[in-house]
Amino acid sequence: MEEEFEFDFNEDAQHSVERYEEMIRNEDQYFFDAQAFEYIIDNYIEKNDPVKALQVVDYALSQHPFAAVFLIKQAQLLLFTNQVEKAFASLEKAEMLEPSEADIYVLRGNIFHSLDRHDEALENFEKALALAETTDEILLQIAYVYQNMHDYESAIVYIKRSLEQNMENKDGLYELAFCYDILDKQEESIQFYQEYIDSDPYSYAAWYNLANSYHKMDLFEKAIDAYDYAILIKENFASAYFNKGNALVQLDKFEEAINVYKQTFEYEPPNADTYCAIGECYEKLEQMGEARSYYKKSVKMDSKMADAWFGIGVTLNFEERYFESIHFYKKALELDDENADFWFAMADAHYKLGQIDESIEAYDKVLEFNPLDVEAWLDFSTVLYEQGKLLEASETMAEAIKNNPDAAELYYRMVAYLFALGQTNEAVAYLETALVTDPDKHYILFEYLPQLQNNGLIIDIINKYIR
Template sequence: MEEEFEFGFTEDPKFSVERYEEMIRNHDQYFFDAQAFENIIDYYIEKNDPPKALQVAEYARNQHPFAAVFLIKQAQLLVVGNKVPEAFAALEKAAMLEASDADIYIIRGNLYESMERFSEALENYEKALELAEETDEILLHIAYVYQNMGDYDTAVSYLKLCLKQNMENQDALYELAFCYDVMDNQQESVQFYQQYIDNEPYSYAAWYNLGNAYTKLSLFEKAIDAYDYAILIKDSFASAYFNKGNALVNLEKYAEAIEVYRHTFEYEQPNADTYCAIGECYEKLEQMDDARAFYKKSVKMDPKLADAWFGIGVTLDFEERYFEALHFYKKALDLDIANADYWFAIADAEYKLGHMTEAEQAYEKVVELNPLDIDAWLDYSSILYEQQRLVGAIEIISQAIKNNPEAAELYYRMVAYLFAKGEFNEALNQLEMALTSDPEKHYILFDYLPQLQSNKVIVDIINRYTK
């Protein structure tokens, strides 16, 4: 006959685990009290061994058939193993034994949430709220459900409730920032984090999110102050250094930004994005060798980072190495085919290499992807103008004006092309429109056709608008 031993919860959890493993090895039957079983299950969960934990839960259920806790543990582990029907069944049995255990409804809510059955998820979370002692995590889950339903206002109110209960809940702080971002309501975001900081001045996450809100409002000086406080409270906060670097870039303080980006390397492994950002700063400072070195580090770390390949191209372009630049622009384009900036750079490099057909095709792509890019329309039309294709140039500028009716420079360019084609009356009409739009930019006309400076009719019309 098998010998039965009983092990209680007074012993060290490690001792319970050793005893349990001994029992399995010996194909024996020891008795453990409920707490000891819980300790053993938790040990295997911490060891990231769900199958073993599940096996223990099964043993525990046999020895303690009326303890709902083991059915709940079993359900949690079945969820991890993606065994949804079995998890629901275990919860059903647990509810029959102890309907007042909040965990039953939390896990069931999680399951419904993952299945996008949102009303059932909310029903279970609401039930859990009534039963649980600590509710901040449940409130956070309810907020997630409302986010998934696209109801960000309600999500925000639950996140605020969550933070009211637990000011330390970092997830809620970040989720709140996300919701305000989606709602494009940075003003309210700033107000919330300022109030929060009045109560919790040492919350680095709140300072960080305040910095992000200021960044989105283009208040970069204020953003930098907020990031500095976040860094002061937690000096190893790499994300705060990185975002502070981005804010400095927006203020065109590139040398300072480089220093701040480099700080992130003290607290986390260098990554491709940071290398790329440093490369961009050196590029803006026109230190092209340094820029290229960092862009190369970036692509070595992440060959799929299109911006870094593009950056290498920009540094070569700057050195008038257009043929080499094209190679890297095209590598960037392969990774991000709909990027208008990449097409623009390719168009420009092809033009500088004298490849007019390729340049024209690339410009066509730029204006298709970004019809609001006035420079692209101007460059595209001027390629045709240089080839004496005046009808084509005028056509392109007409399309450009349709897409950008406010852009005075397009009208001035149209005037130049019409004069070149000999359509003087239409040219004068367009000149009146250009001058009505922005009289200060009339120099564009003379840049393009200097001989018009001696044309009395034109000079008189311009004087009417500029004096």
């Protein structure tokens, strides 16, 4: 039998759910008003049970076949369960019943957006803009579409329009920072957030994004001040503490950074990134036992933290435990085998163990992944030179210069190798190029080959450039 059971709009939501579940248990049929059905559907959505929510929608439509709201709910749930075509069909029915309902076009826009059909997404969002009473979220959705189209300038326009309507929209503040970052427009970002803070000085998100922009411009003191304001407004803002710690590291204030990193643990559970950051600070302070302890905590929490595995290796290398360090460098490289820094450390450890072939192989990797690393080129050529491979050392230096034509130290090193090879004319030519590039670094030549200080030709050439 069918029991008529109507709810007024003030009916308790939980009571609606209980009555519906009672109906299911009794295999009966009750009547619910539209508001009660919305309560019930939302209850199952909140419980992450889209199947039951869809069943309720079907029942709601059987009682209220002309209520577009249930067709919109149906489309949302169908989309959630990857039934895209059915979701479109539900929205078409909803549009026929209530073409002025903005939610229809918002949802359709979201579906097109998820399918990378950007023009159709924008068309639907624009329709929604013309119909909706509040549009800040729709403007933000349009900005997301432009971001996916890599049109960050347009995205910024719509994010700003959204924020003009709702200054409390934290998502908009963070998305705007992202767009400015992609466009490398930190100065514009700073200007915007400063103006925003003038209007809303208690926006922790604005202070935080201002700080991040300062940080990216290497204005670390200003960044720290801005992070402090964000923390003052929101004491439990763990990300602000973490980024403040990063800024302190850039100023070589490692002990302060450690204290700030540890403060994050008061507001969120410890994580591998923070443990690793603390480990790096202790490493910089040459407190290798403490550093290793935190690096180990990091990898225990996340075995894929390549930087932490590498850090353990660095602490062992510092203690001249080269053989042990190689084990941890390998662990790091298993996770990130194109990291030039990891390969550089590996090359150095093999060299110190007298494993020259392995060292040379590792240097090849360093320079494959970072041909702009001047120190790596110099060290690699030194290894070759010490093995009596003078020609290979000079050829390596020629390749280094090709990749780093403004690095004077490479030219000076080439001079040394060419003199060692007896190629005096070529050496003089490189010496003059080195002196033109940076005459103040001529001492590098004598550090590598002290005997050249007694070479009258060399001294005469140098004197032409440093007087």
